[in-house]
Amino acid sequence: MNGTTRRQFLKVSATTSTGLATWLALDRAPAFAQKRELTFLSWNHFVPASDDELRRQAEVFSKQANCTVRVDTMAHLQMPAKVAAEAQSQSGHDMYRSAGADPFLYEHLHANLDDLVDKLGKQFGGWYPFAAEMNQTKSGWKGVPWFWVSFPGTYNQAHFKKAGFENPPKTWAELLSMGKALKKQGNPVGIPISHCSDAHSTYWSVAWSFGAKVLEADGKTPAINSDKTAHVLDWYKELYAEAMEPEVLSWDDAGNNRFLLSGKGSWIHNPVSPYNAALKEKMPIADDINHHNSPAGPAGAHSAPPILGMAVWKFSKNVELAKEFIQFLFKKENYDAWIVASNAFNHPPLRHLADHPIWARNPKFAMLPKEAEFGHPRGWPAKPSDAVQRIDDNYVMADMVAKVVNGMPPKRAMEWAQDQVARAIKGQLKVG
Amino acid sequence: MAVGQRAIEAAGLRHAPGRLERLRQWWEQEDVFGYGLILPALVLLTCLVAYPFGMAIYFSLSDYWVGSPGQFVGLANYREVLGNDVFRQTVQNSFVFTGIALTLKTVLGVWLAVLLARDIRFRRVLRGAVLLPWVIPTALSTLGWWWMFDSLYSVVNWTAIRLGIMSAPGPNWLGQSSYAMAAVIVVNIWRGLPFFAITVLAGLMSIPREFYEAAEVDGATSRQRFWHVTLPLLKPVLAVVILFSTIFTFSDFNIVQVLTRGGPVNSTHLFATLAYQIGLQGGNLGQGAAISLFLFPMLAMVVFLQLRYIRKD
Numbered sequence: 001m002n003g004t005t006r007r008q009f010l011k012v013s014a015t016t017s018t019g020l021a022t023w024l025a026l027d028r029a030p031a032f033a034q035k036r037e038l039t040f041l042s043w044n045h046f047v048p049a050s051d052d053e054l055r056r057q058a059e060v061f062s063k064q065a066n067c068t069v070r071v072d073t074m075a076h077l078q079m080p081a082k083v084a085a086e087a088q089s090q091s092g093h094d095m096y097r098s099a100g101a102d103p104f105l106y107e108h109l110h111a112n113l114d115d116l117v118d119k120l121g122k123q124f125g126g127w128y129p130f131a132a133e134m135n136q137t138k139s140g141w142k143g144v145p146w147f148w149v150s151f152p153g154t155y156n157q158a159h160f161k162k163a164g165f166e167n168p169p170k171t172w173a174e175l176l177s178m179g180k181a182l183k184k185q186g187n188p189v190g191i192p193i194s195h196c197s198d199a200h201s202t203y204w205s206v207a208w209s210f211g212a213k214v215l216e217a218d219g220k221t222p223a224i225n226s227d228k229t230a231h232v233l234d235w236y237k238e239l240y241a242e243a244m245e246p247e248v249l250s251w252d253d254a255g256n257n258r259f260l261l262s263g264k265g266s267w268i269h270n271p272v273s274p275y276n277a278a279l280k281e282k283m284p285i286a287d288d289i290n291h292h293n294s295p296a297g298p299a300g301a302h303s304a305p306p307i308l309g310m311a312v313w314k315f316s317k318n319v320e321l322a323k324e325f326i327q328f329l330f331k332k333e334n335y336d337a338w339i340v341a342s343n344a345f346n347h348p349p350l351r352h353l354a355d356h357p358i359w360a361r362n363p364k365f366a367m368l369p370k371e372a373e374f375g376h377p378r379g380w381p382a383k384p385s386d387a388v389q390r391i392d393d394n395y396v397m398a399d400m401v402a403k404v405v406n407g408m409p410p411k412r413a414m415e416w417a418q419d420q421v422a423r424a425i426k427g428q429l430k431v432g
Numbered sequence: 433m434a435v436g437q438r439a440i441e442a443a444g445l446r447h448a449p450g451r452l453e454r455l456r457q458w459w460e461q462e463d464v465f466g467y468g469l470i471l472p473a474l475v476l477l478t479c480l481v482a483y484p485f486g487m488a489i490y491f492s493l494s495d496y497w498v499g500s501p502g503q504f505v506g507l508a509n510y511r512e513v514l515g516n517d518v519f520r521q522t523v524q525n526s527f528v529f530t531g532i533a534l535t536l537k538t539v540l541g542v543w544l545a546v547l548l549a550r551d552i553r554f555r556r557v558l559r560g561a562v563l564l565p566w567v568i569p570t571a572l573s574t575l576g577w578w579w580m581f582d583s584l585y586s587v588v589n590w591t592a593i594r595l596g597i598m599s600a601p602g603p604n605w606l607g608q609s610s611y612a613m614a615a616v617i618v619v620n621i622w623r624g625l626p627f628f629a630i631t632v633l634a635g636l637m638s639i640p641r642e643f644y645e646a647a648e649v650d651g652a653t654s655r656q657r658f659w660h661v662t663l664p665l666l667k668p669v670l671a672v673v674i675l676f677s678t679i680f681t682f683s684d685f686n687i688v689q690v691l692t693r694g695g696p697v698n699s700t701h702l703f704a705t706l707a708y709q710i711g712l713q714g715g716n717l718g719q720g721a722a723i724s725l726f727l728f729p730m731l732a733m734v735v736f737l738q739l740r741y742i743r744k745d
Contacts, residue, residue: 081713084715258584399695423512
């Protein structure tokens with residue numbers, strides 16, 4: 001304490017308090033510490049190299065824009081709860097990876113990105129309609145479509161050849177007949193009928209191919225209880241009994257990947273991740289795995305690819321910076337590098353970015369971009385909405401199918417599902 | 433000293449007490465000091481228990497959505513939830529899950545405690561080891577179980593098939609309703625058993641040896657000693673342990689969420705997992721809160737009955 005007089009002490013403490021008070025009042029760091037920080041909440045990508053590339057690009061952007069970009073990633077199943085917590089507390093990250101109907105669920109909490117979407121669309125030949133619809137709400141674009149994930153048939157060529165099939169199935173009916181022979185051979189096919197998101201992706205695809213719907217186009221009328229859905233359920237029941245094994249009832253999203261990679265499974269409906277995993281781990285089975293376009297049905301081919309976006313919270317103090325960052329990620333060289341890092345897993349929602357040579361170069365990927373031609377957002381022909389999201393979240397269709405394969409008459413299962421769909425619509429979020 | 437002080441005061445020599453002194457005197461009054469001591473706990477309870485509980489009631493009575501305040505809707509959420517057969521199935525699941533898990537935990541817990549109370553070698557190490565399932569974070573240990581029940585790589589099935597107990601391919605643990613329920617119950621028992629065993633063990637240790645000696649002199653067999661000495665004296669401890677375990681088991685979340693996410697066909701959904709699915713994943717906080725609040729009257733009843741039973745004893 002030697003050398004500090006009372007006067008000096010008072011002077012120092014008064015200066016400090018004034019500085020602190022100003023800082024608190026302005027809600028801003030003092031000038032010497034001021035460096036903008038942009039925070040982005042994303043998922044643990046199924047192809048981790050894709051996240052590495054994203055972080056690398058964030059680093060480059062940080063230097064260019066004289067800011068810090070922090071990319072946090074977490075397991076995809078935990079994202080909804082985290083996003084809900086951020087929405088509820090109106091604090092957290094500046095932007096996040098949105099999925100499903102998030103832009104509709106949090107419509108009033110997302111910043112409007114009309115100008116950015118418009119600019120990117122013009123620059124790269126337009127957005128695919130199914131990707132656009134997932135982000136375009138009544139009050140404007142509440143997210144930028146980031147990428148979609150093709151959902152083709154993924155199969156083991158060797159098993160098919162052994163069973164006498166030169167080509168993979170073109171229709172769901174063919175899958176059923178081939179599957180019967182493949183199961184007899186000891187290589188069943190597999191579609192999850194369980195509480196996981198792959199179960200939805202396939203159900204929507206199969207249902208649309210049979211001409212069945214879950215909702216009418218108005219988005220307010222349940223349409224699941226129909227003859228067409230009954231056909232879908234009959235098909236599932238036969239496939240389950242004669243071409244699959246009961247393990248499909250317990251799968252999580254990685255269950256079908258393990259099934260194919262174990263060498264037991266002959267066919268799954270899944271993105272290219274098993275093939276990429278086999279390549280990365282140098283598994284010999286990589287040579288046998290191939291892909292084909294999602295099968296068609298009496299009403300044509302339809303697909304429900306997962307569509308991911310980037311949304312910016314309205315409460316963020318860095319909305320403009322976030323937009324700059326998104327624009328930076330969509331620079332052709334950056335987006336291309338990101339596609340390469342994901343080894344063709346990330347599909348661009350913009351037409352011109354889809355010309356990337358990676359799909360043409362590998363014959364096993366060549367057919368993937370075609371999936372965009374028959375993709376729809378979940379709920380189609382209804383527009384995406386929080387009710388559709390809730391139908392998926394509550395596993396209504398997976399449970400309906402599970403009830404039927406476990407012996408419940410299809411009519412009763414459809415009535416049950418119809419009631420669940422009606423409840424999802426009734427509880428619909430009212431956006432003011 | 434007091435006499436001296438009084439004498440000084442009487443002589444009018446003492447100054448009027450200063451502000452600090454008056455504060456000290458006020459603080460040292462028994463009722464003020466007492467409340468002062470419990471204040472931090474009260475603040476914590478208010479912030480962490482009463483406030484969330486009040487909010488949950490408020491949410492359950494409104495059509496509140498994540499991030500968007502809703503309007504008061506009275507009991508509409510409760511009516512909606514009661515009308516949903518997924519919820520009714522969840523109620524049934526919760527009772528089956530809690531009933532079976534609790535019974536087995538009680539029986540096995542007492543049995544394990546009696547074994548641990550014996551003079552055996554490595555007693556301390558064993559007692560420590562028994563606690564392991566209780567100590568490891570549930571989400572992590574349940575992932576281990578998840579692999580053991582995996583449809584393709586189940587070590588349980590593999591071992592049982594090799595031993596000739598099961599025929600290949602063995603049960604699909606997480607894919608068939610009754611097996612899935614059995615699986616989540618087994619993991620809950622595995623996790624909750626140490627709590628029972630160690631608490632009951634503490635109860636056992638407090639039973640005076642003389643009772644056993646007297647019973648032995650009277651010619652009681654070991655079974656009679658257990659039924660007529662150990663069990664009656666363990667009752668108060670057991671009642672408290674069962675009370676706690678009922679609450680923990682009813683409100684379990686992690687095990688079901690990691691193993692089945694409520695599947696197959698909602699046959700393993702518990703209140704907490706269904707409330708999470710509807711309230712957080714689906715964003716309908718009002719209904720989610722209503723579901724989780726159904727736990728409250730049930731648990732309040734359990735607590736009331738058990739506490740009355742303990743007091744009566």
